[in-house]
Amino acid sequence: MNSKVLFILIFVLVIVGTVWAFVKPQQSYESEIFSPNGTAVHGYDVVSFIDDSIKMKGLQDFSYKWLGVDWYFSSVSNLNKFKQSPERYIPAYGGYCAYGVSRGYKASTEIDTWTLHEGKLYFNYNQRVKSSWLKNQLQYIQQADKNWIGIKNKNTKS
Numbered sequence: 001m002n003s004k005v006l007f008i009l010i011f012v013l014v015i016v017g018t019v020w021a022f023v024k025p026q027q028s029y030e031s032e033i034f035s036p037n038g039t040a041v042h043g044y045d046v047v048s049f050i051d052d053s054i055k056m057k058g059l060q061d062f063s064y065k066w067l068g069v070d071w072y073f074s075s076v077s078n079l080n081k082f083k084q085s086p087e088r089y090i091p092a093y094g095g096y097c098a099y100g101v102s103r104g105y106k107a108s109t110e111i112d113t114w115t116l117h118e119g120k121l122y123f124n125y126n127q128r129v130k131s132s133w134l135k136n137q138l139q140y141i142q143q144a145d146k147n148w149i150g151i152k153n154k155n156t157k158s
Contacts, residue, residue: 029106030155034095034123035069041123042111046071046089047078049114049121091121092141093148098122099133102144106151117141 033040040046048056058072062079065071066086073079082089093101100107109123113130116122117137124130133140 029096030153031068032094032152033067033069033090034106034109036108038069040069040071041091041095043072044111045074045078046091046121047081048074050089050116050119051078051081053116055111055114088119089121091123093122093144094152095123097125097129098144099124099129099140101147101151102140104147104151106155 036042043058045056045058048054056074058074060072062073062076063070064073064079064083066082071082073082092098093106095109097107097109107125110126111123113124113127114121115124115130115134115137122133122141124133
């Protein structure tokens with residue numbers, strides 16, 4: 001292969017790669033549940049957060065499809081607890097950023113931003129946002145509760 005053909009081939013690959021980076025499908029925020037790759041709570045066991053106050057990775061062997069997404073659990077016992085009362089265990093605002101919902105939009109979350117308040121599980125975008133959230137948590141919860149009704153089934157990504 002001569003150098004001119006090789007140059008053209010590399011040039012075309014760079015252009016295609018650049019275009020793909022800008023047009024590839026983005027995470028949809030239309031779902032009521034934040035579920036990257038179709039999995040709720042990044043694959044962590046929501047029952048462990050609430051009942052044991054610990055972060056525990058769930059297993060695909062103990063999974064359950066609910067509200068169109070897969071929920072993973074660390075044990076059969078936790079899976080059964082969730083099946084019996086999913087509303088008790090789902091995170092506030094479907095696992096979207098609680099601070100973002102208080103501001104009127106959905107945003108992704110990091111698993112290490114979790115907090116419990118009055119038995120409810122909350123997540124935030126990152127640690128910096130979590131710090132802001134904790135300063136006025138009750139006010140943010142009140143505002144987010146009002147906003148969630150109008151945005152939970154809409155794509156309102158920030």
